[in-house]
Amino acid sequence: MTTTVIPVSGADPYDVVVGRGVLAELADRLGPRVRKVLVVHPPTLGARAAALREALADRFEVYLAEVPDAEDAKRVEVAAFCWQILGQTDFTRSDAVVGFGGGSTTDLAGFVAATWLRGVRLVQVPTSVAGMVDAAIGGKTGINTAEGKNLVGSFYAPAAVLVDLDLLDTLPRNELLAGFAEIVKCGFIGETEILDLVEADVDRVTDPASDEFRRVVELAIGLKARVVGEDFTDLGVREILNYGHTLGHAIEYAERYRWRHGAAISVGMVFAAELSRLAGRLSDDAVDRHRRILDSLSLPTDYPVGRWDTLLSVMRRDKKARGSVLRFIVLDAIGKPTVLTGPEDALLFAAYQDVGV
Structure with a gap:
């Protein structure tokens, strides 16, 4: 090959x-x-x-x-x-x-x-x-x-x-699917062909022997290569690669890293999508598409609602924060990421309620 x-x-x-x-x-x-x-x-x-x-x-x-x-x-x-x-x-x-x-x-x-x-x-x-x-x-x-x-x-x-x-070839199935969170993240922020391929045939696209698997891997790598080539030190456009990661990293910390990275980022992306919707940027259908795709990959899309105070305190230490101001990567539409700076705590809590169980 x-x-x-x-x-x-x-x-x-x-x-x-x-x-x-x-x-x-x-x-x-x-x-x-x-x-x-x-x-x-x-x-x-x-x-x-x-x-x-x-x-x-x-x-x-x-x-x-x-x-x-x-x-x-x-x-x-x-x-x-x-x-x-x-x-x-x-x-x-x-x-x-x-x-x-x-x-x-x-x-x-x-x-x-x-x-x-x-x-x-x-x-x-x-x-x-x-x-x-x-x-x-x-x-x-x-x-x-x-x-x-x-x-x-x-x-x-x-x-x-x-x-x-x-x-x-010997990677356990659950590890492979967890890794797909980073691939579909690239679909949500720019390479929308990835999402189309997952929706067309999730079994084939997650088979390492298939052409579709290699295609989505190369699309994800290509997007990251373009972004980091433009902004190596994370001062501008590279921030879009953190879609879902602000809450996701907080979940990893709260779980003492017993959750797989991809599982935490999956919940983080649903939270970011809900935050985008509540901020008037993203449609209901686009949020539903997040859940359908992540569900098809057997990735989690919710988290215990009672953990919010812990997660918020961890997010305030996130690298994207500027002083006491939180910053989130959100979507204006599928494939169109942007930064939401300083959202009200009430808005953040409302978005979290939509991923809480």
């Missing part, structure tokens, strides 16, 4: 390579100057990480850093563990880090690469749907703190992102 190369422009341009078997390009993408490589991976990918080390051994001195699964990886103690390995094995600025795992792993690996010696080469190899279409692309790296998600981090562009669809 042919590969698709999606360029990401900016001060440090790079390619996102999509296809099957593209992991074979890793050695070349690391570049001729690199001598040592740290592969950061979760326990579930231990065997594959070991095989990757063997595949790279002819050209590089390869070390493995096994880190916890999911959001447990995004802690300063885990980053310090990776820094310790880099220090004890004498990594220099001409060496490299590889993020090999889901979005949490690539977030952590990116942060480690950005901070070691103020920046070493980074190649991301995402192994989850959300990692492939979102987390590994765009150069946002970070860890969580006790106060919230992604509050410590940096913008740091990788040298390449390798999206090898072969890595999804």
Whole structure:
């Protein structure tokens, strides 16, 4: 099968390579100057990480850093563990880090690469749907703190992102569907063909072996590549990629990260749609379309109504807030995102009532 190369422009341009078997390009993408490589991976990918080390051994001195699964990886103690390995094995600025795992792993690996010696080469190899279409692309790296998600981090562009669809063949169905929240988000904010494909045949579009699956993955990557190429440091248009994320991140925090990211973002998107409707921007039919699509993907669209005070306090610490003023990405129509600044608390609570159970 042919590969698709999606360029990401900016001060440090790079390619996102999509296809099957593209992991074979890793050695070349690391570049001729690199001598040592740290592969950061979760326990579930231990065997594959070991095989990757063997595949790279002819050209590089390869070390493995096994880190916890999911959001447990995004802690300063885990980053310090990776820094310790880099220090004890004498990594220099001409060496490299590889993020090999889901979005949490690539977030952590990116942060480690950005901070070691103020920046070493980074190649991301995402192994989850959300990692492939979102987390590994765009150069946002970070860890969580006790106060919230992604509050410590940096913008740091990788040298390449390798999206090898072969890595999804053994992904559990529920993990794959959770990752689709980030794909349909791109449909709601711009690539409306994604929504049409999901509505036409949800089973086929969520089958990693299908042409439709690859199509929606490439559409989502293409949208993100265009947006981050225009606004790398999140000062303008890049904010639209946070559709559903303000409430979604608050839900993740409230649930102590036991909810999958995609599940929380799904509820967040319904909340954002309801907020858009109550603000007089979005039609009832468009809100209903959110629920139908997310329901078809077995993603949640509601959350306990009694948790509002906790969620509101977390949202006030959101990165998009300016001082005490909350800001939300909302829709004027499907595919037309905008920013709603400083909505009244009563309006926010009313929107939440519409997703509460």
